[in-house]
Amino acid sequence: MNVLRRDLVRNRRTFLIWTASIALLSVWLLSMYSSVAGPGTNIQQYAEQFPESFRKAFGLDRLSLNDILGYFGTEVHIMIILFGSIFAVLLSSSLLSREENEKTIEFLLARPVSRRQVVTEKLWAYTAYVLLFSVVVWTASYTAILMSYEGEFDAARFWALALMTTLVLLTFANLGFLGSVFITRNRTVFSGALGLVLVAYALQIAADTSDKLGFLKYVTPMKWAGAADVLTSGISGTYLVIMLAVNAAALVATYVIYSRKDILV
Amino acid sequence: MYAAETKNLTKYYGKSRGIVDVNLRLAEGEIFGFIGPNGAGKTTTIRLLLNLIFPTSGSASIFGLDCVEKSTEIKRQVGYLPGEVNYYGDMRVRDLLEYSGRFYAGDCSRRGRELAAAFDLNLDARIEDLSLGNKKKLGIVQALLHSPRLLILDEPTTGLDPLIQRRFFDVLLEENKKGVTIFFSSHVLNEVQRLCHRVGIIKEGRILRVDDIETIRAQQFKKVSVTFKAPSQEFAVGLKGVRDLVRENGTYRFLFGGDMDPLVKELAKRNVENLWIEEPTLEEVFMHYYEKE
Numbered sequence: 257m258n259v260l261r262r263d264l265v266r267n268r269r270t271f272l273i274w275t276a277s278i279a280l281l282s283v284w285l286l287s288m289y290s291s292v293a294g295p296g297t298n299i300q301q302y303a304e305q306f307p308e309s310f311r312k313a314f315g316l317d318r319l320s321l322n323d324i325l326g327y328f329g330t331e332v333h334i335m336i337i338l339f340g341s342i343f344a345v346l347l348s349s350s351l352l353s354r355e356e357n358e359k360t361i362e363f364l365l366a367r368p369v370s371r372r373q374v375v376t377e378k379l380w381a382y383t384a385y386v387l388l389f390s391v392v393v394w395t396a397s398y399t400a401i402l403m404s405y406e407g408e409f410d411a412a413r414f415w416a417l418a419l420m421t422t423l424v425l426l427t428f429a430n431l432g433f434l435g436s437v438f439i440t441r442n443r444t445v446f447s448g449a450l451g452l453v454l455v456a457y458a459l460q461i462a463a464d465t466s467d468k469l470g471f472l473k474y475v476t477p478m479k480w481a482g483a484a485d486v487l488t489s490g491i492s493g494t495y496l497v498i499m500l501a502v503n504a505a506a507l508v509a510t511y512v513i514y515s516r517k518d519i520l521v
Numbered sequence: 522m523y524a525a526e527t528k529n530l531t532k533y534y535g536k537s538r539g540i541v542d543v544n545l546r547l548a549e550g551e552i553f554g555f556i557g558p559n560g561a562g563k564t565t566t567i568r569l570l571l572n573l574i575f576p577t578s579g580s581a582s583i584f585g586l587d588c589v590e591k592s593t594e595i596k597r598q599v600g601y602l603p604g605e606v607n608y609y610g611d612m613r614v615r616d617l618l619e620y621s622g623r624f625y626a627g628d629c630s631r632r633g634r635e636l637a638a639a640f641d642l643n644l645d646a647r648i649e650d651l652s653l654g655n656k657k658k659l660g661i662v663q664a665l666l667h668s669p670r671l672l673i674l675d676e677p678t679t680g681l682d683p684l685i686q687r688r689f690f691d692v693l694l695e696e697n698k699k700g701v702t703i704f705f706s707s708h709v710l711n712e713v714q715r716l717c718h719r720v721g722i723i724k725e726g727r728i729l730r731v732d733d734i735e736t737i738r739a740q741q742f743k744k745v746s747v748t749f750k751a752p753s754q755e756f757a758v759g760l761k762g763v764r765d766l767v768r769e770n771g772t773y774r775f776l777f778g779g780d781m782d783p784l785v786k787e788l789a790k791r792n793v794e795n796l797w798i799e800e801p802t803l804e805e806v807f808m809h810y811y812e813k814e
Contacts, residue, residue: 366571
C-alpha cells in the first residue's frame, strides 16, 4: 500500500485540477442548455444546415439538439471523453516512467517490494483516480441536467454512456501504462500520451464519416463510447468484449514486460 | 553460506560488454572493496545483485537466496547506496526516511533520527534543495536505516568532504563490528585500503584478482621522481625493485616496488635537489602491475 499511497498523494493536485475543471465545464455547458438549445430555439435547424460529414462527425445525424441528451451527447460528452482520456493517459503513463526518468526507481526497487507489487499499486493509483474523476464528472453532469432541464429524459441511457465512457478512460489509461514501460523520457511520454488520444479521436471521426473506414470502429476506443451510438442503441456487447480483450492484453503485457525489464537509469 | 556470491555472472547490453564471468564470494562479516576504473563493470555487478538488471548468463545470490528469484526477500536484508543519489524532489528529508522505513518491518524512525544527527542532516530540508554532498548523506542514512545485514555501496565517498567521510567510515566500521557485511565499490585504491579486508579488482568487465588487503599493500608500488643537482649523474642502475625508469629533463621517474631502505641509501649518496614519492593512481597500478602478470 506504500507505493499506492505515495502515488495518490503525489498526484492529488493533478487529479483535483483536472476533475474540477472538467466537472465545472460540463455543468456550465449544461446550464446553458435552455438558453442556447432545446425546444424554442432554432439551433437544430441551424445544425441541419451543416454538411453531412460534419454532422456525422459530431453525431448530429443521430442526435437532436432539441433534446437534452442529444445536446449533452454532441456538446458536452465529447469534451468529457477527450479531456478525460488525456487526463487518464497522462496520469497512468507518468507513474512508472517518472520513477525512471527521475531515477528514483533505483531507490524504489531496492526496497523489499517486487516489481509486480509496484505495477499493481500504480495500477490501483490511476484506476482509483480515473474512477473518481468519472464519478465526480458524471454526477455533476447528472445534477446539472436535473437542475436545468424540466422535461423527461432517459436516465438509463445517460448512465450507460457514463459506464462506457469510464471504461474507455480506463482503457486509455491501461494503454498509456503499457506504453510507459517502453517510453520513459518525460517529453516523449507527454507527446505520446497526447498523440494516442488525438489519433483515437481522429479515427473515430473517420469511422463515423466514411463508410469505407467503418471498420475503424473496432480499432479506436473513442468509438466504443461514442455518444450517438450509446444514446441511440445502448451498450454494445461487441465493444465490451473488444475492450475487455484489449485491457487484459495491455495489463498482462505490462506485468510481463516490466517484470523482466532491465532498469537502466 | 556467503553473504554474496556470483557464479560466472555475465551481462551484455545488446552487444556491448557489461561484465564477463565474474566470480566473487563475500564471507559474512567482511568488508569487501570492489575497485576498477570507470566503465569496468562495478555498477553493472551491483545492479545485477539488486536485480535492477537481469544476467545474460551465470547467477548471483545473497545470503544463499537467488538474486533474480528471491529479490524481494533479499532486499529486506540489504541496504543500498547508489552511485548517483536521486530522490523525490517534492519530499523533505523526513518524508523520504518515513517512506523508506514503511517498506520494512519494525519502526525505523528512531534510528533515522540518530543517523541524521550523526551525519548532520537537516530533517526538514527539501530534497530538491540539498547539495550533492547532503544528498549523499541522505543516501547513506537511507541505506543504513533498516539495519541491513549487507550493505552495498556504489562509490560511497564521492561528494563527501573529508570530515564526513571519516564519520562515514567510523559508522561503517561500527556496523561491521555488529556483523554487517559491506560491499563497496570505488575507483580510488587508497580509500579502499583504509577500510577493506579484501579487495577485488575489475577491469573491462572481468575480475583481475581478489586479494587480501595486506597482500596488495605489500606488493604495492610507489611512484618516485627524483632530480639531482648534478644533472649528469647516473642513477638506479641495478637497483632492485625499480621499474619503467625514464629520464626526462634531468628528472628520473620510476615505479619502485622493493625494499625502501636501499633506495634511500642509494639516494643519500648523491646530491638530491628534489624528491617525490607518491602513491600510484589505480590506472598505474593496473598498467604496471596487474597487466604484467
